[in-house]
Amino acid sequence: MTTIGLIGAGHIGSQIARLAVANGYDVVISNSRGPETLSGLVAELGSKARAVTVVEVARAGDIVVVTIPLKNYRTVPVEPLAGKIVIDTNNYYPQRDGHIPELDNESTTTAELLQQHLPASKIVKAFNHIYAAELTTHGQPAGTKNRRGLVIAGDDQDAKATVTKLLDQFGFDTVDAGPLKEGWRIQRDTPGYGPRRTAEELRRDLAAAKRYKDR
Ligand SMILES: NC(=O)c1ccc[n+]([C@@H]2O[C@H](COP(=O)([O-])OP(=O)(O)OC[C@H]3O[C@@H](n4cnc5c(N)ncnc54)[C@H](OP(=O)(O)O)[C@@H]3O)[C@@H](O)[C@H]2O)c1
Numbered sequence: 001m002t003t004i005g006l007i008g009a010g011h012i013g014s015q016i017a018r019l020a021v022a023n024g025y026d027v028v029i030s031n032s033r034g035p036e037t038l039s040g041l042v043a044e045l046g047s048k049a050r051a052v053t054v055v056e057v058a059r060a061g062d063i064v065v066v067t068i069p070l071k072n073y074r075t076v077p078v079e080p081l082a083g084k085i086v087i088d089t090n091n092y093y094p095q096r097d098g099h100i101p102e103l104d105n106e107s108t109t110t111a112e113l114l115q116q117h118l119p120a121s122k123i124v125k126a127f128n129h130i131y132a133a134e135l136t137t138h139g140q141p142a143g144t145k146n147r148r149g150l151v152i153a154g155d156d157q158d159a160k161a162t163v164t165k166l167l168d169q170f171g172f173d174t175v176d177a178g179p180l181k182e183g184w185r186i187q188r189d190t191p192g193y194g195p196r197r198t199a200e201e202l203r204r205d206l207a208a209a210k211r212y213k214d215r
Helices: 011-022 035-045 054-060 070-075 110-117 157-170 180-186 199-208
Strands: 003-007 026-030 049-051 063-066 085-088 122-125 149-154 173-176
Touching (some): 011 026, 035 049, 110 122, 110 180, 122 157, 149 180, 157 173
Parallel strands (some): 003 026, 003 063, 085 122
């Protein structure tokens, strides 16, 4: 049985936990303040879910989702995540995260920063351009006409295939933007960031995305 780990239990983390439990996964979830602060959420999620520490999530999760304010990414435990698929939902908001020069000048991307921090993990960018509430309301069965699509990016093909299956179970088509360095195409303020889009529409949005300096 696959265990999905959540580092971050806020808007996105709690929603992915709900989807994971609804799809039969075991869930371990954590935040910055400690497991005792997550008793309400765990009671709602039921017996498939446990609140633990961040390090315990990194150890116990087969697939681990990092869904915290970007500025804190360096606190994510490195060694227990080696070899694992790590899903990165994070976005860069300078007013929240402070200025990160290599993101301001677009010499890297948010997920590449996490990949640098977790060199032995397989980072897949996902869930960064959908509002949290829509994760549990916009999903539809595979094959539904005009099903919503979500973008992924990553350097490991097998990891992306696993995340694509997960997204399908959660109710979404997947559009592969390519390697992590292409993740900027779905970052804040690009056409695909936020609105409900089918896979076909998202492909057009990715192609139309512009670097901040070119706007
Ligand atoms: N909200 C959205 O609709 C949305 C959509 C797509 C992507 N995102 C991105 O996804 C990320 C999470 O967003 P969110 O809206 O879910 O944030 P949020 O509601 O503010 O929740 C953040 C969570 O991260 C935890 N956290 C903070 N620092 C941590 C650390 N160092 N170690 C472990 N846990 C830590 C917080 O725990 P405490 O409460 O204990 O501090 C909280 O559970 C952000 O990068 C955001 O930009 C958000």
